[in-house]
Amino acid sequence: MTNPTPWRLAARAEAMNPSAIREILKVTERPGILNFAGGLPSPETFPVAAMRAACAAVLAEGSATARPALQYATSEGLPELRAWVAAEMGKQGARVAPEQVLITSGSQQGLDLVAKVLIDEGAPVLVETPTYLGALQAFTPMQPRVESVASDDAGVQPEALRAQLAAGTVPPRFMYLLPNFQNPTGRTMPEARREAVLAVCREHGLPIIEDNPYGELWFDAPPPAPLLARWPEGVIYLGSFSKILAPGLRLGYVIAPPELYPKLLQAKQAADLHTPGFNQRVVVEVLKNDFLERHVPTIRSLYKSQRDAMMDALARHMAGLDVTWTQPAGGMFVWLRLPEGMDAQALLPRAVDAGMAFVPGAPFYAHQSDRRTLRLSFVTSTVAQIDQGIATLARVVRQG
Numbered sequence: 001m002t003n004p005t006p007w008r009l010a011a012r013a014e015a016m017n018p019s020a021i022r023e024i025l026k027v028t029e030r031p032g033i034l035n036f037a038g039g040l041p042s043p044e045t046f047p048v049a050a051m052r053a054a055c056a057a058v059l060a061e062g063s064a065t066a067r068p069a070l071q072y073a074t075s076e077g078l079p080e081l082r083a084w085v086a087a088e089m090g091k092q093g094a095r096v097a098p099e100q101v102l103i104t105s106g107s108q109q110g111l112d113l114v115a116k117v118l119i120d121e122g123a124p125v126l127v128e129t130p131t132y133l134g135a136l137q138a139f140t141p142m143q144p145r146v147e148s149v150a151s152d153d154a155g156v157q158p159e160a161l162r163a164q165l166a167a168g169t170v171p172p173r174f175m176y177l178l179p180n181f182q183n184p185t186g187r188t189m190p191e192a193r194r195e196a197v198l199a200v201c202r203e204h205g206l207p208i209i210e211d212n213p214y215g216e217l218w219f220d221a222p223p224p225a226p227l228l229a230r231w232p233e234g235v236i237y238l239g240s241f242s243k244i245l246a247p248g249l250r251l252g253y254v255i256a257p258p259e260l261y262p263k264l265l266q267a268k269q270a271a272d273l274h275t276p277g278f279n280q281r282v283v284v285e286v287l288k289n290d291f292l293e294r295h296v297p298t299i300r301s302l303y304k305s306q307r308d309a310m311m312d313a314l315a316r317h318m319a320g321l322d323v324t325w326t327q328p329a330g331g332m333f334v335w336l337r338l339p340e341g342m343d344a345q346a347l348l349p350r351a352v353d354a355g356m357a358f359v360p361g362a363p364f365y366a367h368q369s370d371r372r373t374l375r376l377s378f379v380t381s382t383v384a385q386i387d388q389g390i391a392t393l394a395r396v397v398r399q400g
Contacts, residue, residue, distance in 0.1 A: 054285035073277030077103025107252035130364035181331025
């Protein structure tokens with residue numbers, strides 16, 4: 001007779017769920033699958049030569065940075081990198097001191113730290129409809145009461161937010177927003193909507209977590225100024241180097257009001273002591289001489305051509321099928337809605353068998369998911385692959 005396992009999971013571990021996207025990516029490893037499922041930047045945009053040169057400079061014999069780059073580092077992050085982030089935010093109208101910047105292991109860690117510091121069991125947390133799946137994953141172990149706020153093509157609806165706050169008995173800890181080229185929908189919150197939502201949040205003292213991993217990936221015009229620039233004491237801002245340099249670096253940052261920063265720092269120290277110092281020094285080296293001012297426009301140009309190819313393919317292949325989709329002004333994603341009565345989750349195995357993959361929309365909803373929705377990523381496929389993949393999807397939809 002075998003002994004029962006001695007391990008007992010914590011309640012927060014029981015609440016954890018696997019990433020639906022990561023599980024789907026396993027399926028897309030099959031040969032010949034056209035993958036529109038992953039939220040991965042295009043490898044064509046990775047600045048390999050600049051990274052190689054930066055690594056060599058950081059590790060050069062006799063370099064002042066060689067030994068420190070391989071040593072433990074401060075938990076707050078490299079001062080030069082924190083100063084760079086603060087200066088960049090200043091260009092967007094946000095007054096940020098380097099002392100407010102915490103360098104993290106990707107912006108996903110920022111979500112985890114925010115959850116640990118701000119969420120108690122049963123505490124209300126507000127999110128868009130739909131919202132980023134990774135945020136739901138980060139919040140769920142803290143066992144909050146996640147509440148969706150009605151949203152449209154411009155983001156959260158201010159009057160719905162006001163009514164929800166007025167009806168609630170417990171003030172929410174915060175509202176989580178992705179104003180720019182949102183994952184999963186690709187939508188952007190316009191200027192008037194930002195002001196209206198912010199007015200409601202100020203009125204009710206509702207703090208905001210502003211997540212902006214895609215803001216630099218605009219196609220024709222930059223998005224409006226960040227919420228942080230409008231209400232610095234009421235906004236925690238998350239940013240990332242994953243989409244403008246390389247995700248393998250795992251570098252992101254949190255900008256927090258001074259009164260919250262110490263607790264986020266303590267949570268960071270408990271999690272991993274510090275973000276890899278070597279990676280930070282390499283990025284500081286890459287950022288010299290305004291590298292991003294030359295590099296990021298090449299990413300925008302590539303992604304815009306791929307977005308245009310997907311818009312064209314959808315218009316041609318989905319004609320007459322009662323399928324609707326967003327038209328993102330930047331970022332990486334298109335949000336598609338299938339005809340009445342169809343279920344994207346049920347459609348996925350048939351699409352994979354036909355040779356293409358997408359992410360069903362249901363996991364992006366905190367409540368009452370729209371099972372007709374799905375997410376398509378256009379940035380890792382060629383124009384020819386986009387046309388072939390959308391044609392395949394249309395054929396599967398047509399078959400019902």
